[in-house]
Amino acid sequence: MAVEVANNMKKLGQDDPRRIVHSLRVGVAITLVSLFYYVRPLFDRFGENGIWAVLTVVLVFEFSVGATLGKGLNRMLATLSASALALGVDQVATLFDGMGQPIVLGILVFIIVATVTFMRFFPALKARYDYGLMIFILTFCLVSVSSYQDDEVLEMAYERLYTIIIGSFIAIIVCICLWPVWIGETLQNKIANNLEKLGNFLEGFGREYFRLSEEGHSTDEKSFLHGYKSVLTSKDKEETMANLARWKLWHYRLGFRHPWNRYLKVGTSTRQGAYKLEDLNGYLKYFEIQVNTHRVPKRNSRAMHTDLSESGKALKELASAIKKMRRSTTVNFHIANSKIAAENLKSMLNTSLWENANLREIIPTAAVGLVLIDIVRCTEKIVEAFQELASHARFERMDGVSPSNDV
């Protein structure tokens, strides 16, 4: 049991060493913020309110810089605005006396809490400010409720605000200074890796399919056939990352104004492509079962192979262009080739060129051909999405090529 846990831990750390680094960073930040308690002059200055700084570090420190910044800013702004509102409510309540005061306070708290809770359902607010809205409710309750028994409400709100600011800054600074993880880069890599997985599949499928149809057996190494599966359900993760990436206010290349939405569009087109691959994969299994019943006519075979390998190359080229943040000069070439191959395939499917062949052999091949034509269309869409991304994100142009020619 203990050995198993230790092995699991080791594996988790090896899979992504940034996890170990993150754990150590949190330890450092907490130890730093504890100095408010351990160092006499600091404790004399801040007293027990220092604990809010500790809590803030625990709550705000996240894996990536974007998420930490987002939570830190949310927490600071929410505390500021909620404290202000609570002080206002407190002023209104003091106009009443005796039993009136807690009743008015209760009614106002009820109305504001219910309204802000409802606001958390707005999709636009939920995506970026959910944590802030929660902290708003929390601080508002804290200040306005305790104002009833505590006369130094203003001072309390003030102390809470600046210990939270100190805690947030400690978390943000440690997060940025010690081995920072930029979520934007993670998103960029993820989108690029997904494209690469699709490219690998297409090239691998090309080899596999034609080995099957020509030699009647397939190779054993087929990991490339499963790589794309994770792309099918990547939507939520990509959206979360894009939301977090927006919190990065500055960064040498990937700042606040970087068009993260465009990455999502590339991601969406990639997913569309992955659905088509799911299909091709189904056909491959189908053919393996009845491998002897189909032979692809040579001419089609050539067109299909070109179609697959050129689309695959185009996608892999895009993946490396995204990673390097460059425009690509060779993508257009591969796309043009794959389009020609698709046109050839289409005319072969439409005209009755195969009429002397056996229908049983043709139909599965024709089905694959139709999917391939679709895949070329998908690849074009991915390239379009990439082009928009490249122009909005001002990707570097390759030297000596005019803007209208490159992608």
Added chain:
Amino acid sequence: MAVEVANNMKKLGQDDPRRIVHSLRVGVAITLVSLFYYVRPLFDRFGENGIWAVLTVVLVFEFSVGATLGKGLNRMLATLSASALALGVDQVATLFDGMGQPIVLGILVFIIVATVTFMRFFPALKARYDYGLMIFILTFCLVSVSSYQDDEVLEMAYERLYTIIIGSFIAIIVCICLWPVWIGETLQNKIANNLEKLGNFLEGFGREYFRLSEEGHSTDEKSFLHGYKSVLTSKDKEETMANLARWKLWHYRLGFRHPWNRYLKVGTSTRQGAYKLEDLNGYLKYFEIQVNTHRVPKRNSRAMHTDLSESGKALKELASAIKKMRRSTTVNFHIANSKIAAENLKSMLNTSLWENANLREIIPTAAVGLVLIDIVRCTEKIVEAFQELASHARFERMDGVSPSNDV
């Protein structure tokens, strides 16, 4: 602007009135817990520690009973265990004196915080105990760090613990007593609705496709063609719901032991089916463009139509069976029909029955035929997943039918 916001709010409320109810419930719970401050005898008893109860309600109160219970239990257990550990650490640190004490305290805090932070990366822990682990770190820091300046550490930990227990119970009780939302039912409905969307698509596609191939035009009402799209990316949401549903320790039908994993399996098979539909949908668009070039031979047309409508009926039947938590007696009938249709289709595609037809007309139809055969296979898998669910969840049997015959 204000009008727009108001309209958005109205729409959000109308889409799911439970959102308004939820906002009001949170208001009620917070107002209730504020009594600790407003009512003199209660305040005299709890003092300023009552604020932890208020914070707990804000942090723990979630939309569904499952989530609230999960967070409440996480928070209580984490506070209990972290307080105990912090008191132990405090004891160790007091063995040293002078500068030794804060250094030993700092080192122990660093080690424990880093370890628990790393534990949050374990997928199994992350899914269900992430909130608890965070509260563990938080409480541990709070108690052990303040122990250095505060001698009444035991009392502080104790007060914190029981105000948190009171807050959690208020949140849980309000959440269960006022219009509860059971996440398990939401998951059940979602899985059932997804199946229904697939069923609607298949039936609708059948109508549409044969109207196209026979009359050459399609109807305008096509919303059913897009319903399935949300199924494609439903994975993360379903998994989150299943995790939350497990927190329901008791419920008249859907308790702790309900096999939520089996619902996820039905969901996965449904998604596999949705990928195939994505494909069929692609063909439909393709045919609309070149509608005049293809006519489906009558005999195939019949087999395909049966295939589609029987699969569709089977899926819709499953959907209503899941909603009612009953086994279904008619699913097997529809599945058998669709399997016969698929066999017919397969033999027509394999034998050269169509040899006198024009190839240009046959190939697209053949492609659709192959996908349809796949869909029947998918539907069978969904039925298998449903069968396992039904037997593990002890779905009600329909009267008078022996267990071996029904699904």
